[in-house]
Amino acid sequence: MQPFLESSRAFTQELTSFYDFINPTAAAMWNLRWQVKGYVEEQPAVTIEELHGRFVAGSGIGSANLRRHCIERPWEQQVNESSVLGLTGAIGLFEGWLQALELGTDTERDNLQFPSQAIRGKFGAADVINRYRSRLSPALEAAFGPNPQIQRSILWVSNR
Structure with missing residues (x-):
């Protein structure tokens, strides 16, 4: 794919x-x-x-x-x-x-290089992903439909 x-x-x-x-x-x-x-x-x-x-x-x-x-x-x-x-x-x-x-801002793309706020005191990948995950895109869901496996993967990453 x-x-x-x-x-x-x-x-x-x-x-x-x-x-x-x-x-x-x-x-x-x-x-x-x-x-x-x-x-x-x-x-x-x-x-x-x-x-x-x-x-x-x-x-x-x-x-x-x-x-x-x-x-x-x-x-x-x-x-x-x-x-x-x-x-x-x-x-x-x-x-x-x-x-x-x-996607995202320059700061968000920089934050994707690090795991999470809990590790380095600044936003990290889990925080950026959580921010975007909280704002689901109706256009993407209409185009691709809900995908439970992707949602579980994002949840797993965000809980690390």
Whole structure:
């Protein structure tokens, strides 16, 4: 189902594209680790320059310490680092979506970045949602009808 608002459609497309990059990159990193580890096991005296020539040359990447990256660092650490990059990128996309959102005031869109008034002493997402929820739109109900599942979801978010 396509989102109704243009900002939401753009956000969905950008987030999908972002994860279409992040996930295969993690898989490629795992494969690179496996290849470098196998090569180093066969050629224990291999230099950083030789590894660069075999695995990096032609990529346009100027520097990559593959011995440190693929052998000395555990996979779990690399997954965690990739997760931080992924989360940071997703948060940036979310903040961009909020700024482009076609609804609410600038202040309300800023408040949507935080959970609720109880947490930070200022209005947050739950407070903004409650404000809009209290003013149901006759036009939207006429167009789409009442939706109990959406109403339960909004109630759940507002009670968090």
